[in-house]
Amino acid sequence: MCGICFVCGLSSSLCQIEEQASLTHNLLHHRGPDSCGDMTFSITDELSATFHGCVLWLQGSVLTPQPIIDKEGNVLLWNGDILAGYEIPGEKSDTKYISEYLTGKDEEEIMCFLSAIKGPWSLIYYQKCTKRLYFGRDVFGRHSLVWRWPTEQSWMFLVSSVTQRSAEVTEVPALGLYYVDFSHSKMDVNFHVSLIPWTHVDESNLAALPSTIHTQRQKLVSPIRNRLNISLPTxxxxxxxxxxxxxxxxxxxxxxxxxxxxxxxxxxxxxxxxxxxxxxxxxxxxQRCTNTQDKCSxxxxxxxxxxxxxxxxxxxxxxxxxxxxxxxxxxxxxxxxxxxxxxxxxxxxxxxxxxxxxxxxxxxxxxxxxxxxxxxxxxxxxxxxxxxxxxxxxxxxxxxxxxxxxxxxxxxxxxxxxxxxxxxxxxxxxxxxxxxxxxxxxxxxxxxxxxxxxxxxxxxxxxxxxxxxxxxxxxxxxxxxxxxxxxxxxxxxxxxxxxxxxxxxxxxxxxxxxxxxxxxxxxxxxxxxxxxxxxxxxxxxxxxxxxxxxxxxxxxxxxxxxxxxxxxxxxxxxxxxxxxxxxxxxxx
The missing domain is CATH 3.40.50.620 (HUPs)
Structure with missing residues (x-):
């Protein structure tokens, strides 16, 4: 279990971006008490972003700190458990495995990868070459993600496992994989998010989404093999x-x-x-024996x-x-x-x-x-x-x-x-x-x-x-x-x-x-x-x-x-x- 957070806004408001991330820190740290890390950099000439990750060590022979950045400059924040679907070597955490796997992958390959995962997850993934931020939750939404959209009072966009209570914060619906294309999207009244929906999501649910969420034609294949049996007793x-x-x-x-x-x-x-x-x-x-060499009883x-x-x-x-x-x-x-x-x-x-x-x-x-x-x-x-x-x-x-x-x-x-x-x-x-x-x-x-x-x-x-x-x-x-x-x-x-x-x-x-x-x-x-x-x-x-x-x-x-x-x-x-x-x- 981890606490993950992404905040971006105008580079001229960098102090506000870091302040928003710090307000969320304690709640994230409770979720991931074993390691905390962050990084801040410019996405475009106008936008800067902070990635914040707090880790509860559950996988791998050693803890993998977050955020994790690969050789191409892509940044991953992962809060999840790959319980089946992929064979991960015992000494490697799924966070490290995912970061390495997604390096150099295109959007279709990212979608295929997520569709095959069995286990709860939420993720935030920034792909440097496309300047796209991908984020989402598993098919049931077993792990939390909330977001805060830019407003005229605060031109900032936040996606986080948890944050302080605010009227502007809502849950990210577990409808599929979202992305923001920062090469075209600006932090203004036209800001929008794109959604690649799960295959099982009804069109009526998609039609009810606000106009600022643009539903794409691609579909994210659901890992649930069987739909509900609707046969009636004879x-x-x-x-x-x-x-x-x-x-x-x-x-x-x-x-x-x-x-x-x-x-x-x-x-x-x-x-x-x-x-x-x-x-x-x-x-x-x-929990008590995490940092000891003694056998835990x-x-x-x-x-x-x-x-x-x-x-x-x-x-x-x-x-x-x-x-x-x-x-x-x-x-x-x-x-x-x-x-x-x-x-x-x-x-x-x-x-x-x-x-x-x-x-x-x-x-x-x-x-x-x-x-x-x-x-x-x-x-x-x-x-x-x-x-x-x-x-x-x-x-x-x-x-x-x-x-x-x-x-x-x-x-x-x-x-x-x-x-x-x-x-x-x-x-x-x-x-x-x-x-x-x-x-x-x-x-x-x-x-x-x-x-x-x-x-x-x-x-x-x-x-x-x-x-x-x-x-x-x-x-x-x-x-x-x-x-x-x-x-x-x-x-x-x-x-x-x-x-x-x-x-x-x-x-x-x-x-x-x-x-x-x-x-x-x-x-x-x-x-x-x-x-x-x-x-x-x-x-x-x-x-x-x-x-x-x-x-x-x-x-x-x-x-x-x-x-x-x-x-x-x-x-x-x-x-x-x-x-x-x-x-x-x-x-x-």
Missing amino acids: DEVLETLRALPTSLENDHIDMLYNALKDDIDRLLEVLKTSIQRRVDMCPQKC HSRIAVLFSGGLDSAMIALLLDSCLPSSESVDLLNVAFEQRTPQRPEKKKSQLNCATNGIVPSKDYDVPDRLSGRRCWQQLMEIRPGRCWNFVEIDVTGEELARQRESTISHLVAPLNSVLDDSIGCALWFGGRGEGTLEGSPYVSPARVLLCGMGADEQLGGYSRHRGRFSAGSWPALLEEIDMEISRIHTRNLGRDNRILADHGRAPRFPYLDEDVVSMLNSVPIWRKANLNMPRGVGEKILLRTACAHLGLTTAAGLPKRAIQFGSRIAKLENSKEKGSDTCSRLVGN
């Missing part, structure tokens, strides 16, 4: 579905597994491979762990991807719940202001309780592993303090109540600072595995049930197709900015290209059967797989969003709607 299939058991009780698990066996086995294979890829792409040292890998279905399955499959000697941190976040308690004191000692009732902090929220139950079952069925259940307790005071100083900048440019709740819960969970068996503990993990993407693909949200009730299978398919196509704007840029702030690499196994392709190929009724009860029918494929492998506690849990499971929503104004603009974010 009467014969529906009759078969009605004959299936509608619970995950012990005697029913085998029946459901046998009915879904082929697809469950395929899912488990690609999901395990996805997790293995994300574990292999991590040095054999945790701490947790390198953590899981954002609610005890729910998605995170439980990741933890379970992770066990077969790591040596048994390695511990795994299960990060479980809870926000304080103030419950009234009447203390056993003399009447004269009672708190008059509260009529003798004083608040007591309680962290036994739903995610804490389900997390403990799942952790206990995990230890029973995988006893050879040290599973560290890290209890992360957050007070209202610390929540307010960190939101104002840090989290509001990371959530931005999003600003809804829902963004605030999810963003804050993820930030504290990802920080990994809590207690382990009653003692203070901070997770040293370099990689954080998260369950994002499962609900969107497998019909896990309550709105999926709503659409199914209103329009049956066609409506459900339409909703899932929309969920996947918009995930970069709703979730992933925000989640990446939030989780990477702690110098860990957040990785999303359910959004591996091969996992998505596999799930796209499966008929909808084998992924979600919403005629079944809640806690069974949604994500039926994953639930049955989880129960079949022995994690029955998580398999039967209904979907519970992190803002409700962690109870952060209870700390705020209960009358707010998730879509409302959050005054706690924009008011700071």
